[in-house]
Amino acid sequence: MLALAVPVVGFNEMFAHLLGYHLPDAEWVWWVSPVLGTVIYAWGGWPFLTGALSEVRSRKPGMMLLIGLAITVAFVASWGATLHLIDHELNFWWELALLVVIMLLGHWIEMRSLAQTTSALDSLAALLPDEAEKIDGGQVVKVAPADLAVGDLVIVRPGSAVPADGRIVDGSASMDESMVTGESKTVRRQVGDSVVAGTVATDSGLRVEVTATGEDTALAGIQKLVSDAQASSSRAQRIADVAAAWLFWFALGAAAITAVVWSVLGLPDTAVVRTITVLVIACPHALGLAIPLVVSIATERAARGGVLIKDRLALESMRTVDAVLFDKTGTLTKGEPTVTGIEPVGGRTDDEVLALAAAAEADSEHPLARAIIGAAKERNLDVPSARDFSSSPAVGVKATVGGTVVEVGGPYLLEQRHLGELPVAEQWRSEGAIILHVLADGEVIGALRLADEIRPESRDAVDALHAAGAQVVMITGDAQAVADTVAAELGIDRVFAGVRPEDKAAKVAELQGEGRKVAMVGDGVNDAPALAQADVGIAIGAGTDVAIGSAGVILASSDPRSVLSVIDLSRASYRKMKQNLWWAAGYNLISVPLAAGVLAPIGFVLPMSIGAILMSASTVVVALNAQLLRRLDLRPETSTGTFLNRTVPNHPTSADRGTTEIRKDTVSP
Structure with missing residues (x-):
């Protein structure tokens, strides 16, 4: 497209006059800009024209309709000048060419930024090996991981990735599980332990019996969570969508007023130029990018740090949390x-x-x-x-x-x-x-x-939450004495002890009744109602599927300090959203009057091409600002557990399990 734009600009009479050079005295020179400009309008402008048509059909006017209007008005006016139907000064071929090129550049930057955020899914998929070594009838045969079935026996060689979720039947190895837990330290796995597809045996070989394949694997679960979160809507996104719609009407109204005022002043040619410039510079490209890009990057960044966001609203709400309610067993303690x-x-x-x-x-x-x-x-x-x-x-x-x-x-x-x-x-x-x-x-x-x-890291988590201004509450089915001992050691503010599983949600509601925004952290089946009741439900990844299904955020590790990572991410994301919204909206509120020509009485008139450059520049600023989120490090210093490890039993408290499972020789008569 740039190759077509160069001759359009170079052989344009208005541009040549502007820079003071002379074009060859030949008839074909006159037709270079119109012919190539038409190609640019039809080909380069096609994404914007189809987008505009789609917005008209859906009755949701936005940035594509504004861009489509701007380039269409410029195209029609330019042909009118070329055919001497209107004033020759309305020849906008070179502005049209630059406008489309700059728009495409901004669109490419936007798509590239969004593509980088979805690279988490691609990188997760790339963790699986290209082929697996399956033991079939005493022979080792190479097959694609997709061809494995539950019950198959595979060999995982040193330095190789596990092709499917499974259970070790022979050997032991230090496993790199950073792709699941966010922990860089390797974890020793041996016979009987479960391993997750995509994790790497770093020092020795293993024989693994496949327990899950395809969409049933933990890796596929992570991919689905990231994908669903990136596709979900959020409160901030809805605000941005409404703002973009209002901006369309603002720009359209400003363009109409501009056309009327300049026409009344007896300058119809200037009216056309100013109107086009208003439509160009008011394109809410940056506003449309402001929120989706931030949330997509935040979701991808979280996934790489062992924090999986199921619901964007949960991520958005985490910044307002002022009370964190921890289930004791399996969360603050090891559960055994x-x-x-x-x-x-x-x-x-x-x-x-x-x-x-x-x-x-x-x-x-x-x-x-x-x-x-x-x-x-x-x-x-x-x-x-x-x-x-x-x-x-x-x-x-x-x-x-x-x-x-x-x-x-x-x-x-x-x-x-x-x-x-x-x-x-x-x-x-x-x-x-x-x-x-x-x-x-x-x-x-x-x-x-x-x-x-x-857990040794629990004290650090509690101290950090206090430093972040949050009250820390513990809930457990254990006796008051047990709960008080743990609370005293960790410095926990409040304790709910002896709470029956069905009453945990009521305790969350009690805190909410005090005016608090509550995040509930748990890992058991009995935590599911409380997770659903809380403003933000956070499930420990090693917990049960029911708990994970009730939560908006999943910690791939069992490290309670990861809760701080969610708070940090939520606050950083909100800051970027606000910055981008203020920049995108503020830019338009200031630039539209300039494009309309309010400073013309003092000799300042904003050229249409400069308006296009400023519009694309705002998109670049928003994209670059969102990219700064990638610098946020979400990985806790230590981590334990594995994500969605369904073969690892949950470890509820003795009270949660019922007295039938308590070792009778420990109970006083």
Whole structure:
């Protein structure tokens, strides 16, 4: 198009006169601008003309109709001057050529900016390998990931990406899961663990059984969320659409007034020039780009940082949140018991008590047993082997370890042996901890304190939310003592304890009744009503599908500090929206009167070509300003969990699960 515009401008008599050079004295020179100008109008102006027609049909006038009017008036006037039907000074071929070229340039910049925002989807799709190595009848065959089926066994070599969601059946590897969680640190995965399509085995190979393919994979879920969010509307977008419609009528009215005033003054030629300039400079291109580009970039930026926006309104509302309500288990805590204290007696050491307890619990599958065994592994203890293992519901476990009968249990075990609790037990119980005593040959040798371990990053999240001016509230089905202990350690402002699952939404409404804007953060099925009730529902990505379906924002990691990322993104996006709206609308309010010629009495007249340049310049400014959002870093320092990991069980509190699943040997009579 630029190649056609150069001869149109260069061989135009008005432009030559303006710059003071002479054109060849040949008849064909006279027809270069009209012929090529017509091609430019029909070809280069086609996107704007069809867009204008579409706006007329939908009865939603906007920027395309303004552009179409401007270039059509310039085209008709230029042909009129060329055929000597009107004054020759209304020959606008060179202005028309520059106008269309500049418009297309601005349109190209707009499309390029929008294309960059959708590159997140393309880059997510590119995470899948081109082919997968499937084990078929003992042979390794290469197939496309799309051809895999649930139950297939695939090989993932070191440095390669997982072709589909699956479960590791052989091997272990450090997995790069940054594309899902936003965490740069690798996570160790081993036999039995789930892996997500697109994650990379960095150091060793794996054999993976496929559990989900195609649209059922976590990666496809992320793509759909990003796509839906970018396609959804928002309050700010509706404001921008209304503003663009009003601007159309403003520009049309200004153009009509301009034409009438200049005609009344006896300058009909100037009236045409000024009217066209008003129509050109008032094109709300920048206004149409102001909001969609900001939200698209914000959505894409969030996805790369492990924050998935399902609903643009949720992102928009997050900046006004002044109370963040956290579900305790699985959000502020890890959702599983951990050994948090050891009290040895009888000359025993912490390590001796823990090693004997781990030996006795070695054959148990109970969560408390896994916690004890895990604590021994963390301390690198030499756990002796045990035999004659037995387990008694509501009592505990018993095993023989090197000739010593070791028992681990709660109050019922002590009651059967006519033994008393250690003095520290009362203090631990007041803090809401689970207490197990360890016996050796019928004598108490120590006690273990178990509790739901608080995430190390939770304190940072609470402190940061306080610094951001938000009240932090915790809600849980656990007893008041347990809740108060966690709240005191984290510095939480308010606690709702002993809340039944069906009553959580009512607590959210209670906060809203106090005039607060509430963000609810949860991960369980019982959190879904509360997530839906909150002004902004935020689901932890490792949680259940029901919770995720009820939330407007999903954190791909289980790091509560990611809530701050959402607030930062919301506030930064809102700032950019305001800046772009003020620039786009303010530019038009100032430039339209100049284009109409209000300063003509003092000798200033804005040329139509300069008007086109200014219009496109406003689009460039808006686009560049929105691009600054890409500098926002949303990744938390640490992250755990995987997005939509459906094979990982949820870990609700004991109160949420019901007492039937509580280990009976920990309950006082």
